[in-house]
Amino acid sequence: MISIIKLFFGLTRSINMSKKNILLVIFISCNMVFAGETGKMVGKVTDATTGDPLIGVNVVIKGTALGAATDENGDFIILNIPAKTFIVSASYIGYKTTTMTDVRVNADRTTTVNFSLEVSAVEGEEVIVEAERHVIVRDQTATTTTIEEEDFENMPINSYADILDNVVGVIENDNGGGDDGIHIRGGRSGETAYLVDGFYVKNIMSGGMATDVARGGISELSIITGAFNAEYGQAMSGIINIITQEGGAEYDVNFRASTDKLYNSWDSGRLEGTVSGPVIPTIPQFATFFISADRHHTNGRHKYLELPWAVLKVDENGDGVYNAGESWTDDVNDTYDYGEAFLDDNGNDMWDHAVYDTSGNLVTAAESWTDVANGIYDIGEEYEDTNGDGIRNGDVYALADIDGDGIAEPLKKGAREVTATYNWTDRVMGKLVLRPIDNLKITFGTNIQNNESRGFSMNYRQLPERNAVYWQESNLMYGKLNYTFSENMFATVKVSKYRVENWSGPKIEGEKFLNDDHELYSKQFEIPSDWDNSILDAGTEFDWLSYYAEPYNDVDQDGAFTSGTDEYEDLNGDGKYSWGVFTNLREGDAYDNTSNYEFYGSYPIVNNAGDTIRFGHSTYHNYSNDRFNTTQLEGTFTWQVNKAHQVKTGILTKQHDLFNFYGSYIGGGYYGTSSDPSFILWEKKPEEQSFFFQDKMELKDLVVNLGLRYDKLDPKSFFADPTLNLGYRYDGETYETSDLTAIPFSAFEDGLVEWGYINDDGTFSPPDNASVKKFWSPRIGIGYPVTENTAFHFNYGQFIKYPDYNYMYDYSNSNGIAIGGVIDGYSGNGETFANLMGNSMYPFPFNLGDWYIPPVGSPNIKPEKSVQYEFGLRTLLTPEYFFTLTMFYNDRYDYISANIYDADPTEYAVYENMDYGNSKGFEIGLSKLFTNNFSWEIFYSFSKAEGNTANETSHWYEAYYSSVYGTHPVHRTITMAWDQPHTLNLKFDYRHPRGYGVNVLGNIGSGLPYTPTDARGRNIDDENSGRMPYTAMFDAKAFYDLQIKNMANVRIYMDVTNLFDRKNVVNVFNSTGKPDESLNPNNSPMWIYRPYYYSAPRHIELGISVGLR
Structure with a gap:
């Protein structure tokens, strides 16, 4: 704590x-x-x-x-x-x-x-x-950590997220276990609610906090890890509540700046500023304001990577392929060897073993393969183990044309690799408070965050500038009216508008490559003769799809828009032709003969005669855009009935407007001029309501917090039922999914075709709407002060959380993709229209045909539920030393997971409530209170997080691995990927009266789990049965304060992260349990070198802050 x-x-x-x-x-x-x-x-x-x-x-x-x-x-x-x-x-x-x-x-x-x-x-x-504050909180009923504005000044933190790793009960994992992120007391990462000034700011579509607050604008940060009261909803593990600053009666101006240029620079810089005070100086109580803004830019720890080995060399024998370091026997061994050709019956891009039931009977035969001596090493063939390490060592040679001159360059040990990573974040917080009359307070506020970043990618290491860029914009705007009826009674009415939008995709000429309409147009043209090959036949009609390219008349029939020759429709009115996907967008994978597609770059596109037509370039080719707008209206009423009872009640309603777009393989094709994209596109408008009542009873020797909450969700959507036979109805007739060609194109274009289900008697039934979800949550907390220096507390509560909305609506394609309209003159049948809409089963509103067993969202899933218990003891051992003990237990029910169905006409999965989790543990703390200029804290926690699945897709992968490896899932609880049994949180704070001080935060934890596998990725032990090495992270801040003639307060400071420069392991290769070694012989050293498998090295920022008063 x-x-x-x-x-x-x-x-x-x-x-x-x-x-x-x-x-x-x-x-x-x-x-x-x-x-x-x-x-x-x-x-x-x-x-x-x-x-x-x-x-x-x-x-x-x-x-x-x-x-x-x-x-x-x-x-x-x-x-x-x-x-x-x-x-x-x-x-x-x-x-x-x-x-x-x-x-x-x-x-x-x-x-x-x-x-x-x-x-x-x-x-x-x-x-x-x-004022002094007593250590023993007489009527505490739950574990709560509170960070105040002064703590933010003295600690080595710059945002709310920086402090979470040092809060007892909070674990952050990034080990690829399927649910990376923040976990509170063993729960999944999405079980935490985030609030700013009482308004929920969680990303309701995909989880996590969708906004952040400028550091200087935070007045208080509270983290509740125990059972919380009835006013809080949509959380099962914890609450993170941020309260922002208000202006005062006097003007206050602060500036803060820092840089890392002096040591191990990541090109990082921070600029902050706050200004506050009265709107009218002569009437300071009438209106006050507070504005805080900051900007942070960095190229990140992956900006430059010093390569640990001389891993890149020229192809010495010039054969253009990898050459093994150890010889092998290229034999025909009557077993399938990795690398040999096979017949992929189920389309999963890998050879599948035979599947047997528990009695040894054959269920599915192994896929057939060609047993040949194929000139490359195949797993299973004999080899010469030169160094006696028991494995065949991978090739150390690779090709890399880094400068694009057609010649492969050698890259020696210690050379720097430039990755083009960056992160820009702007945060603005503003608040205006009006008090026009006695007892009335009106507040207007906003919180804005804009972020743009490009992360590190193994696939784009050689052309990092073509990797995806991510953008996020969030904006919370709100108003509150607070009226005090008497000293014992007041009411609050709040209204807010919260908007979040995310994009990802390539950045072209400094701009996002998506527009807001997501239009897809189609154009047919004749294949030119010099494009003739085994895939495309010259003279045939080819359907060219370009993502957001304005339709045009291909006058010169060259298959592409020609300025000055081809006529076009200027849809966006900019007076010029607007291109869609550029023809140099990823047409394939460069260096196809190298390991794991690790090298991307410029490469020739050739025709069947071997002539180079032009050069292609690798570029990230997946695009996404999601957004939500939430309108919230809330009213609360608080009444201090008497000294023993304070009653509070409230009602809340939320209206959401959700939109999600995802497109993959856009701009691909054999020659880069065609596209075979796959799309997800939907828009939904669910509604939420809630009500709570709570009573705080303060008796002589006992305090009771008693509350009850009611939550209601209307998904406002139909749902897919894989147990029924999918079909269509048009003009009173019923059609199977295989009968799309019998329905005219115009019927779909005019919206006359219905989807639904065909009953056993041949009748047609429309789809059902998802049910309205309702839930009551009782909660109670008890505080019992035994003496002035010792107190106990106990709490119990039931909590629910709606699954993230992506799990309710994912893989929907209810809007189609031709939002801009189908081009005039296009004709065909129902199948043609469905393909044009990017959904082969249109109007069935889920895109199944383009994905391998897609996990379809279900708005019919119920809320996930948890039941929590907590017991705590707090005692003042001496006037300087404080001891705490807390024990907790948490059961979690109705976790969702993707369950696969062998549905008609194609196999797909549906998210359903079917899983369970449990966590338990205790937390012990000893603190030296602030005397003699210093204080310290040490907290030890022991916890165990278990469940029957690790995340929402676990059952999907169990079925998949069963078909590939013949494995069977275990029917018992397993350790969660974020389980950290032993954790130490430490804090040291020293402040000298002369103005200098040091603050240190430390976190030491046992290693997180991983699942041991063989070289092919098949489990060889229980899931999450392996353990990575322990981790230790210490951050520090040193500062010196001085005053300048009572006019300004100046602080010079240094923030250091990873003080001891420890190389913590955060992820490993499952085949070895090590971060730098893999048993897969096809992995080259460059592919194995993954810098993000380690924590960031030591980083130092020097800064100065100035406060004018």
């Missing part, structure tokens, strides 16, 4: 304005109340001499319009306080005014502030004290 409090025990500082030193003891404690963005303050004011309560004392939070008067018992309550640090004063006639500084209010918590006022002999006397 990261420390959420700065603790000063045995010390109370006081400043008497009449220069009298008075010791005033003030107690402040925090506890968890409700989800949201604000906190509550309660307390008692008494006479310092008699201890009697004072009635009518005015308690005010300075810089705000918030305050309260004490009742007949001296108690006060202030609700609806923003999460930040305040100054609070208590004033009463005849008593000295007491002002308390550094009072921190956290979201979802109650801060207790008790005042003892002394009689004043002179009017206007004031006592100023610094």
Whole structure:
């Protein structure tokens, strides 16, 4: 757990304005109340001499319009306080005014502030004290980690994501186990909810957080790893809640900049700025603003790669193929050898063994092959083991024409490989707060993030600039109206618009290669004679598809648009012909004779006579574009009924507009002028509603948080049923899928053909709509303070999460791909129309024909569910040392997985609720509180994450491997790919009064699992039964603060990641369990060298920040 409090025990500082030193003891404690963005303050004011309560004392939070008067018992309550640090004063006639500084209010918590006022002999006397915070949170009912704005300044972190690895209970994996990402207490990566200012900002289509907040705009970050209360929904493992800053009564300007140019530069740089204050200086409480923006650019750790071996050499014998380092016998051995020709019966691009049932009876015969001496080494043939290592060593020779001059260059050890990776991120956060009348607060806010990046690819190492580029744009805009009816009651109405859009594909001349319409046009032309070959016949009609190319009349019949000759339709009105896929988009794989297609580049395109027609270029040829718009409306009502009960209730509705496009193999073809693309294209508009009620009961020795939540989802879509016989209906007649040719083209063009299912009696039934999903979730948390220095807590809850919407609608092609319309004059039959639409089963709204057993989304799947238990103990061992123990148990049900059906007319899979997971463990922590200028924390956690499958596609791959290798899935729980049994989280914080300090964060964890396999990839042990080496990562920040004439605060700092430059292994080859060795003899050294199998090396950024006040 990261420390959420700065603790000063045995010390109370006081400043008497009449220069009298008075010791005033003030107690402040925090506890968890409700989800949201604000906190509550309660307390008692008494006479310092008699201890009697004072009635009518005015308690005010300075810089705000918030305050309260004490009742007949001296108690006060202030609700609806923003999460930040305040100054609070208590004033009463005849008593000295007491002002308390550094009072921190956290979201979802109650801060207790008790005042003892002394009689004043002179009017206007004031006592100023610094608040202290008790370690034992009296009414804590769940494990929560809170990071405040000051922590962000002192820790080596630049975003919310940087801190997660150092939160106890949080694991991040990148080991290729099928569910990489952030995991909280053993759950899958998609089980966490992300909120900004109370609004959900998760990527509802594919999971993860879809936006980020500028570092300077964060007031507070809360991570709930225990059972959370009823206001939170759509999460099964944890909550990450970000509260942004608000402007104050005074102007505040901050700048921050850093660079890594001085050491191991990745061309990284950061620029940040914040400005805040009153809109009208003379009326500071009427309106305030806060604006924060930052930009981060880097080429990443893969910018330059120093090659570890002399792996690339010229082809010495000039035969153009790999030559083995060890000799072998090229024999006919009556067994299938890897590399020999075979008949691929099921189209899975590999030779399949015979399949037998458990009784040894033949189920499926092995595919036939040609047993020949084929001139290359085939797995299974005898070889000379020169070095005695038990394996045949792969070839060390490869061809690489790096500069494109037609001559292969040698590349020696230590040479640098340029990868063209980069990442640009811009983040902007803004907030405007209006208080036009008493008791009314209106807030307008926005949070924007734009990102563009290109990652590292093994396939495009030699032409990295042709690898895919990824773009993301997200924008949250919201408004909130908060009205306080009385000191004990307030209501909030919130409305938001959240938009996220993602693209991926090649970047052409600095621009994205997709437009918003995703139009596909068709043009028929005659094959030229010099293109005649075994695939294309000269003189025949050829259907040319070009992705977003405006239709034209091919006057010169050359099969391509010719400027000045061919007539075209200017659809986008730009006055020029708009090209689709350039003819140099990936027409094939360069260096086909090299291992694993590792070398891409320029290569000749030849005709059957061997003449070079032109040169082709390898380019990423898959495109995607998805977006969603979510409109959210929410209302909550909070009532402090009495001292023992605070009731909160709320209702929420969300309307989604989802769009997804994916196209593969666009712009391919034998000569690069044709295309045989495969498409996914759909648009859906599901709706969600929820309601919650919760009551916090604060009794004398017990605190109970009791809540109930209701969730409802309407997918608003039909679903595919593989158990029924697919068919069509047109003009009152029923047609099988094989009868598309009997339906006229015009019937499809006019939308007169229905899809559905043919019953056993031959009648037709339309598809069913997915059912509306409804679920109730009870939750309870109990806090029990035994003494002032020891407390227990317990919680129980049921939680649900809707699967990501891609799992509900994936592989849909309900819109077709000819959005721009079919070109006039195109004719044919139903089959022709279906092919034109990119879906051979159109109007069946799922594209099955272009994919191998596609896992089709199902909007009929139920929400996934978890049941959690947690027990915790917290005790103050001494005034300086704090101990915690937490135990947890979590069952997860109705996990979704792709289940394969032998459906008619083709085999496909459907996502269904069928899996289970479980996690359990304990967490132990010991902290030295901040005294003598330093503090430290050490947390150890033991956990076990198990389940019957690793991810949503596990059952699909079990069936696939069964057909390939003859293996059978195990029917028992397995270890999850993110299971890390032993984890240590450490923190050290040193701050000297003279302004310099050091902060270190550390994480040490046992190795993550992998599945041992043989050289062909067949499992030789249980799934995830192997373990990688342990990992250790330490990050540090060193800083020095100085003030310039009370005008500016300046900080010079250094951020260091991977302080000890440890080469942590994050992934391995399954055949060896090592990151740099594979048993597959066809893998060359260059293919084995994978820098992303290791963590990033040491990286240093130097920076400066300036604050003007």
